[in-house]
Amino acid sequence: MRMRCAILGSGNIGTDLMMKLLKGTDASGSGQTPLEVVALVGIDPASDGLARAKTHGIEGPHEGPQWILDHADDIDMLFDATSAYVHVRHYKQYAEAGIVAVDLTPAARGPKVIAAVNLTEHLDAPNINMVTCGGQATTPMVYAVRRAVESLPYAEMVSTVSSKSAGPGTRQNIDEFTKTTSTALREIGGADLSKAIIILNPAEPPIMMRNTVFAGLPEGTDHDAVLASVYAMETDVQHYVPGYRLKNPPVIEEGPFHTPGGTVPHRAVVLLEVEGAGDYLPPYAGNLDIMTAAAQRVGEAIATHKAGVSA
Amino acid sequence: MTTTATDYRLIDSTLRDGSHAISHQYHDEDVIAIVKGLDAAGVQVIEIAHGDGLGGSSFNYGFSAVPEKELIAKACEVTTNAKIACLLLPGIGLADDLREVSEMGVSVARIAVHCTEADITEQHIKVAKGLGMEAIGFLMMAHMNTPEGLVEQALLMQSYGADTIYIADSAGAMTTEDVKVRVNALVQALDVPLGVHAHNNLAMAVSNSIAAFQEGARNLDGTSAGLGAGAGNCPTEILAAVSDKYGISTGVDALKLMDLAEEVVRPLMPRQQVIDRAGLILGYAGVYGSFLLHAERAANRYNVSQAEILLELGRRQVVGGQEDMIIDVALELAAKHAAQEEQA
Numbered sequence: 001m002r003m004r005c006a007i008l009g010s011g012n013i014g015t016d017l018m019m020k021l022l023k024g025t026d027a028s029g030s031g032q033t034p035l036e037v038v039a040l041v042g043i044d045p046a047s048d049g050l051a052r053a054k055t056h057g058i059e060g061p062h063e064g065p066q067w068i069l070d071h072a073d074d075i076d077m078l079f080d081a082t083s084a085y086v087h088v089r090h091y092k093q094y095a096e097a098g099i100v101a102v103d104l105t106p107a108a109r110g111p112k113v114i115a116a117v118n119l120t121e122h123l124d125a126p127n128i129n130m131v132t133c134g135g136q137a138t139t140p141m142v143y144a145v146r147r148a149v150e151s152l153p154y155a156e157m158v159s160t161v162s163s164k165s166a167g168p169g170t171r172q173n174i175d176e177f178t179k180t181t182s183t184a185l186r187e188i189g190g191a192d193l194s195k196a197i198i199i200l201n202p203a204e205p206p207i208m209m210r211n212t213v214f215a216g217l218p219e220g221t222d223h224d225a226v227l228a229s230v231y232a233m234e235t236d237v238q239h240y241v242p243g244y245r246l247k248n249p250p251v252i253e254e255g256p257f258h259t260p261g262g263t264v265p266h267r268a269v270v271l272l273e274v275e276g277a278g279d280y281l282p283p284y285a286g287n288l289d290i291m292t293a294a295a296q297r298v299g300e301a302i303a304t305h306k307a308g309v310s311a
Numbered sequence: 312m313t314t315t316a317t318d319y320r321l322i323d324s325t326l327r328d329g330s331h332a333i334s335h336q337y338h339d340e341d342v343i344a345i346v347k348g349l350d351a352a353g354v355q356v357i358e359i360a361h362g363d364g365l366g367g368s369s370f371n372y373g374f375s376a377v378p379e380k381e382l383i384a385k386a387c388e389v390t391t392n393a394k395i396a397c398l399l400l401p402g403i404g405l406a407d408d409l410r411e412v413s414e415m416g417v418s419v420a421r422i423a424v425h426c427t428e429a430d431i432t433e434q435h436i437k438v439a440k441g442l443g444m445e446a447i448g449f450l451m452m453a454h455m456n457t458p459e460g461l462v463e464q465a466l467l468m469q470s471y472g473a474d475t476i477y478i479a480d481s482a483g484a485m486t487t488e489d490v491k492v493r494v495n496a497l498v499q500a501l502d503v504p505l506g507v508h509a510h511n512n513l514a515m516a517v518s519n520s521i522a523a524f525q526e527g528a529r530n531l532d533g534t535s536a537g538l539g540a541g542a543g544n545c546p547t548e549i550l551a552a553v554s555d556k557y558g559i560s561t562g563v564d565a566l567k568l569m570d571l572a573e574e575v576v577r578p579l580m581p582r583q584q585v586i587d588r589a590g591l592i593l594g595y596a597g598v599y600g601s602f603l604l605h606a607e608r609a610a611n612r613y614n615v616s617q618a619e620i621l622l623e624l625g626r627r628q629v630v631g632g633q634e635d636m637i638i639d640v641a642l643e644l645a646a647k648h649a650a651q652e653e654q655a
Contacts, residue, residue: 156370158635163428171431174401195369198402202427202455203628212635214370248642253612258374267370271639 002036003303006068009081010042010049010060011167013104016280017079017292018049022056023279027115027240027297034303035296038074041067065090072097077302079295080104083169084176095126100302102295103129106173106180114188115294116140116237123305128298131188133287134159134198135181136294137211137244141270142189144233145215148225153261154216155191157181160199162206165285174198191215193261209286210247211272216257216264223252226268241293243275243286317562318554320530322356322506323349323547325576326386327398329538330362331601333581336376339385341579345535346386348571350393353563354547356419358396359386362540362601363632364423365397365412366404371634372601380411387416394418398449401431403632406438413442421477422468423449425630426456429464436471447506447530448473451631454484454597458496465497465505475504475530480519481631483512483541483590484597490519491526498527506530509545511537512594514586516545517553524559536572538580541600542590548572589617596625605634609641619644 005021007014018040026033039059042050053060061067065086068078077100080087087107094101103110110127113119117140122128130136138157146152159181161170170177181196201207217226230250237244250270256263274286281288325345330337342359349357361367361379368375375382387395396419397412409420420439422432432448439446448468453461465476478493485493490507497505507523509516509532520531533547548568554561577583589607593600598621606624610617623640 158371158633160633160636168430171428172434174431175405175407175434178402178405195366197369197371197632199630199632200402200425200428200431201628201630201633202425203630207627210633210636210639212371212638214635216370248639248646251638251642253638257370258376259370260368260374269635269638271635271642 002034003076003306004038004074005035005077005079005299006039006041006075007037007079007081008041008065008068010040010044010047011081011169012165012281012285012288013291014040014079014081015049015052016288017081017295018053018058019279020292020296026300027293033296033300034307035077035299068099069093069097072099075099077102077299079299084173091127101127102299103127104291104295105169106132106176108180108183112184112188113298114139114184115240115297116233117143117188119298119301123302130291130295130298131184132177132181133209133291134177134196134211135184136290137209137272137274138213139184139189140233140237141213141230141272142185142191142215144229145226145268146190148229149217149221151218152191152215153218153264154193154259155185155189156195156214157185158197158199158212160201160207160210161287162284163200163202164206165281165287166200206284208284209274211274213270213272215268216259216261217252217266217268218264221266223266226252230270240297241274241290243277243283243289245273247271247273316560318560319524319528320355321547321551321561321563322358322396322530322532323354323534324358324532324544325349325535325538325547326357326359328362328540328544329534331540331604332538332543332584333579334604335361335368335373337382338377339382342382342385343389344575345571346389348567348575350390352567352571354393355562356396357386357390357393358398358421359383360397364400364404365408383412383417384415396421398423399435400424400632401435406435409435409438409442409444413444417444419445419447421447421449423451426450426453426461426464426478429467432468433471436468436473440472445474446472447475447477449477449479451479451481452599453478453480453493454482454489458493461493462496462500465501469501469503473503475506476501477506477508477530479508480510481599482597483510483516483594483600485515485519487515487519487522490523494523494526494528504529506532508532510539510541510543510600511545511584512542512586512590512600517549520545520550521553521557535568535576536580537584538576539584539600541593541603542586543584546572589621592618592621596622598625599629599631601631602634602637605637609637613641613645615641615644615648
């Protein structure tokens, strides 16, 4: 039995996720998705996303979170692509209504999941937080470095997205973005201390999403092992985001670097680019893709898990 | 000092923008000496933070030798008349940082953003206002937007509650004409005062600042001895001296500023602010000034040309904050050279 999903938020992210789920294939593109979209729910009846939903024969109401709560019996899972503030206001009601919430905002109410790192860790949680697009892109690489070293005193990420792909939610939530991302670099990436930075670039034509990971490497680190682990992680993420790639070979630079976690002799620099699949916005919007692809993968993992439990 | 009427307000950024030129290695004694000197000379506002604003200490922009908040606390302690200001780039620093420095006595918050992205400053301008701070909206890389485009962005910041709007020629890329048309359009459109922050990559910083004043800007920025990103900022002491020659009242003592530049700031400088090839290329190609030293380090590390890195960054239209792209470009140039050598 397929899991009935509603997507809340008819902006860039919500609409991109709907387009992905409507393909019918799963996140890896190799099987069938166990997720069935029943509605894309917005607040603006004139939004492009809702119009698209209707063209595809999907319900496109504009009553926002209330519509979800009114239709709780017909919805098993909610993908929340609104904003951190809206999610914080309603997440308890979703849980009380028995709807599993996959939260694509940086509200960080539920446990954080990075699809390539801890996909199966919280399959029974009523609320899963997908961190941020930058977090989905860079936490895997911080984790890749961490698993190859004795300790990771400090890691940092810089995410640059095209201005066109950053909607009002991202723009009003910029502190939540950096805080939630930074927390993920520690909690899931395994760094002791961390920092996250986001930059918007208005260049025309729009730039592809770029992410850079810096990781402080303590004395005695096996640099080849770090590089090999980074390459292996690239392949893992490509499994569900085909446009995810190392833009240049990862490098180890010589310091010393006086990080907040102490002085380290070297740092790893991982330069990433994310090209989107072009499901809704054009391929430059890799930031949408990595978020929606990761959310789809998590939703599918939950659906498969629940089907297994009830069978 | 009580409020003597001045023709414009001078904001000195030696302890913020100047920080780039010394790779963010300020210590307590430098802050004390510079704040004392500026304060004694009658400078109205002194800005202090990591060069990339609050929270800028990082791999990407360089780690501060001393945590900026320690230095800010010191500046607040030492000043007698001058207000202490900070700068914050949303996406790098946090509203929480504003809360912390407001507590220390910082009373002016400059919220800086690339000149097309004003809507990400709403959260931070409102927090600054809520804390009772003066909020200044600071539009960087202003050469990359048209006068009309800047007006649109500045009006957004004004609507969020900004008390003053600044345009920054962060790449030192503007001619006097470029400055005049922008200042003129903004002064016409805004209800709040305008300010201009100039860099000297094309040797235009002082003349552009004076031209900005003549077109109606009522806030101007400088740094002592021009210490700052790229080929340097508008030197505060020269701006004060030239203003005197024009009969423009600044309320500051140009001679005292000359002493500060000569006796305190120059001895700190690892090199004098000159317009060498790399500095000039920043202005010529319109590249963010603080990329200069990072590009030099990457050029040495990967054995490629600093000038080539800067030109490529200009072609890619990178904006302030994208220092990581310097490594990206250096690696690509190195790979290209290696491939060419193999062919030869």
